[in-house]
Amino acid sequence: MNPPPRVRAVAPGRVNLIGDHTDYMGGVVLPIAVQLTTTIEAARHGDVLELTSTQFDGTARVPLPVTDPADVEPAWARYPAGVAAKLGATTGLVGTIRSELPPGAGLSSSAALEVATALALGFEGSHLELARRCQQAEQRATGVPCGIMDQLASAAGQRGHAMLIDCASETIEHVPVPEDLAIWVVHSGEERSLAMSAYARRREECELAEATLGPLPSAPLAAIDSLGDPVARARARHVRSECQRVRLAASSLADGDAVTVGRLMVASHRSLRDDFEVSTPTIDALVGEALRRRGVHGARLTGAGFGGCVVVLASPRADLADLGTQRWRVAPSDGARVGPI
Ligand code: GLA
Secondary structure (H helix, E strand, O other), X not given: XXXXXXXXXXXXXXXXXXXXXXXXXXXXXXXXXXXXXXXXXXXXXXXXXXXXXXXXXXXXXXXXXXXXXXXXXXXXXXXXXXXXXXXXXXXOEEEEEEEOOOOOOOOOHHHHHHHHHHHHOOOOOOHHHHHHHHHHHHHHHHOOOOOOHHHHHHHHOOOOEEEEEEOOOOEEEEEEOOOOOEEEEEEOOOOOOOHXXXXXXXXXXXXXXXXXXXXXXXXXXXXHHOOOOXXXXXXXXXXXXXXXXXXXXXXXXXXXXXXXXXXXXXXXXXXXHHOOOOOOHHHHHHHHHHHHOOOEEEEEEOOOOOOOEEEEEEOOOOOOOOOOOEEEEEOOOOOOEEEEO
């Protein structure tokens, strides 16, 4: 008998330069895939997903087909189990997961794990299809009604480019990132503990505003201002203004105008803090501290918020040593890939 085929699937994490809490409302986002990745090396055979992780304790032993990924233990195995459920996988994997992505830091380690699992399981299809399945897997495994940004960024990244993703049409424009720019992700040290329930609540609040206004990214400002409910008004104002900033940031980035991109990042942070209320005092202080460093063009919270990380755009000479609790200089990188070992 021939040994079962072995595959290596590699999927990057992402950082969002600008455009948070817009994806699930059909808005625009501007993430990059990063050079930090999650890798699955496994043999494709049997009818069990049997994976150990170098990062987490316990072995995932999930019989296929998966019926309820949300019940799987250990909890980290819900992501691969969710993907197997979404793909209707019946052929198993026996292998290991290695990751350079710190979990819970806002670098989308879960999206990278989902995308790598799908490819290791033999998914074949477009980046968009891959991302959709993984997004649905995450929603099913965790109950969080996330958008498509993280999974699509991990699937479709292009070296040297950010992705302007229109989440309404689900199309991507690759925007070159000037080489003389440094992108840093700085951890606040604050766990994103409230993220799940608060994220779902924000989405509901936006949907309530949308029921009156229509699609928020293009809602007329006067209509937003005339909303009676101050919370709905503020949430809608964030989504509408953030989408404008994203489009301007994408064209400014392509023009090499880092100063404008930086200014837009700062405005984005204020909007996420004041109108969307997803920042924390620790994150605000970290953004303030980053902006005081010489050579920093802009800084903002990135991802869902409620703790986690700040993204900083700076000159390569800027010194960010000792900022936050941990920091990574990231480079716009290629998306996920898979091949035989
Ligand atoms: C999380 C979600 C994304 C997106 C961001 C906020 O990362 O997974 O879909 O909504 O939060 O922009």
